[in-house]
Ligand code: NA
């Protein structure tokens with residue numbers, strides 16, 4: 001065991017104004033309280049410790065540039081290929097399916113992969129399902145996507161998925177994306193609803209929203225390994241439990257307003273003149289079919305064993 | 320119509336980036352870095368322009384261009400930065416370093432070059448650590464999914480190039496002609 | 501303690517003539533190592549990580565592109581034809597050539613993204629012409645150097661791109677739109693002392709005797725140049741391309757005009773043009789990347805918040821703090837180039853902007869106005885350096901003229917500070 005630092009650096013993509021950052025804040029507060037101030041954590045939203053380059057975050061944690069983080073499975077998938085599991089199109093139909101994976105056997109396998117990747121994973125959180133918006137038309141079937149220019153997360157799996165659906169996926173930094181949406185250089189984008197509302201995307205012509213939940217982005221609470229080993233076993237337990245507690249609260253916050261009979265968030269969005277489409281089971285099935293080849297191709301890359309386990313726990317989930 | 324000066328008057332900018340005056344010539348040809356930077360910049364232009372054209376005249380887009388362009392930007396920066404080091408063109412406050420006796424000016428120029436050489440050598444060493452780490456953990460690039468070290472290996476290589484150019488500048492400053500107007 | 505070392509090391513190295521980027525990185529690196537003595541490699545892997553991450557930003561691609569655009573239009577023969585067209589409009593007489601120089605510099609500002617490139621383009625055409633008309637070299641160099649400073653305000657602008665990358669709340673299109681009115685205002689403000697000084701000192705007496713180009717042929721000749729900003733700014737506005745792509749479109753448009761229409765650029769000129777642009781932008785971006793190391797050290801040392809608190813609670817008040825910021829940046833602008841000013845001062849000033857709830861776009865315009873002033877404030881003044889070299893005069897000789905021009909643009913800046921809508925009306929109107 002080494003000496004404790006006066007302050008630990010926690011990296012976050014979004015600040016406490018968002019459910020994501022709130023989770024980080026709760027974790028930091030719980031740790032400080034329960035260790036009586038032995039472990040002090042400062043939040044760095046906007047992945048500012050790596051100049052905002054989100055895909056560099058996990059490497060930076062491993063190298064001690066960042067001490068801890070609440071990070072996104074999508075952002076870390078270039079480093080840990082198993083994390084692509086959550087980006088498999090239409091693997092998870094609902095929140096119960098996410099929970100079945102993260103809290104079940106597949107979640108443990110993913111934590112092992114992260115440990116092999118050089119960091120200490122502690123708990124799960126949630127960024128939410130990614131939904132589709134565009135300026136042209138309501139999207140109910142794969143054919144509606146034909147020719148739409150969509151800004152998507154720039155990863156090979158996402159590009160494959162949208163190409164399979166007949167859309168025209170474009171990779172673009174978020175800073176370029178917003179003016180591009182405003183000017184019509186691209187037609188649409190996909191993001192969790194919290195981003196859609198926070199970035200006021202209805203003001204940049206994104207008037208058609210499709211709730212299709214094609215992928216979800218769980219968050220993971222991690223600590224740098226050297227930092228972890230510098231703490232006493234008692235403090236490690238405290239930090240781990242705090243992460244689990246914070247993760248639980250964070251998931252609740254992220255889902256608040258999304259579940260229930262008449263979700264509050266959707267009412268607010270519709271009030272802005274946005275046409276909200278929720279896919280029926282049959283409609284969703286058409287998308288599942290269209291993306292099946294991508295799914296099968298990536299199942300091999302991610303690992304047949306892990307994906308099969310995930311499929312099994314999703315099928316057996318309690319609804 | 321009689322223009323005030325011929326439209327094809329000699330271009331003043333050509334004189335803006337001449338080699339550092341009053342100094343011994345560079346031994347290792349700067350053409351290495353110059354060509355790397357020029358080709359990189361030309362490639363960025365062509366790729367980005369192709370992307371605009373493809374997007375407008377077809378229904379496709381070249382999804383991979385962003386990652387390649389950003390990588391080329393880094394190559395252009397480091398290669399251009401290396402050439403600029405040899406030509407002593409990096410931004411600095413010359414107000415104090417360019418005043419005083421020739422001897423004092425020479426000493427400060429050598430100090431600046433030595434600091435640059437040391438820093439970029441350290442940067443080169445640390446980036447080897449970075450590249451090794453990315454290689455060992457089999458990291459892939461977020462956009463295309465290529466091995467990450469294919470890109471990042473250029474960082475140590477070109478950092479050492481800049482360090483070498485800075486050290487060369489340090490040596491050439493020692494031999495620099497006493498007076499430069 | 502470590503924070504004090506960070507600043508002290510950086511300032512001492514910088515004053516000793518170490519390249520500014522290297523001084524920033526050494527100061528930052530030393531601070532990181534001292535603060536992380538117990539961490540693996542002293543936490544120094546943050547150095548390559550931040551260097552690399554600082555560069556891996558797509559919007560930064562616009563910097564070499566707009567520098568290249570400046571380089572190309574510099575040689576495309578456009579400036580000469582714009583000058584003839586402007587003379588055809590305003591006619592001949594004392595004070596007219598400086599007016600033309602300012603107008604053409606502003607117009608080229610709508611194509612090029614950096615001040616020195618515009619100073620070179622306008623200077624190469626205007627300074628010799630003004631000499632023949634009887635204007636002293638020092639005066640001409642001052643007018644051209646000051647006029648070219650409007651370039652970084654009138655979009656496109658490398659300065660705004662750097663600011664936008666550093667300030668997430670200020671998008672490139674919003675900043676570009678916000679710079680338009682203040683840029684034109686600054687240009688108009690320069691015309692007043694330029695013409696007044698010319699008349700008062702009886703300069704350009706020979707100008708009236710020079711021939712005035714015919715209007716229509718001059719318009720026809722200038723049309724390719726006149727269309728350029730329409731294409732660049734209009735295309736961005738119309739959604740044909742993003743700001744980054746707009747720069748590339750301008751590159752190919754400029755090459756087409758220079759190689760096929762005016763035939764001032766040959767195939768063999770391409771290498772020097774690209775080399776010059778690559779090196780100039782590399783010099784800028786090396787500072788951007790190295791400043792990332794400094795910024796990491798600064799944010800992890802947690803020194804900014806207490807300093808901000810101290811300033812906010814100092815009793816100076818909002819306007820007092822703004823006056824202090826302006827004063828500090830005017831002094832900094834005397835010695836530092838624009839990019840370094842942004843990279844050093846934006847991280848320090850941003851918490852103040854948040855504390856007073858200043859609009860980040862408006863603040864970006866003010867900073868850019870201050871940087872523009874710095875571009876022709878001796879002793880370190882990039883634009884004047886270029887124009888003085890073309891005019892063959894020493895920078896000291898420009899001081900009697902340049903002071904008036906500084907005063908005029910300074911007043912324009914004061915207007916933008918007092919009336920924020922001057923900057924913010926257009927972006928709001930355009931919906932950014
Ligand atoms: Na400009």
Ligand code: NA
Pocket residue numbers: 833834835836873874875876877878879880881882
């Ligand atoms: Na200056």
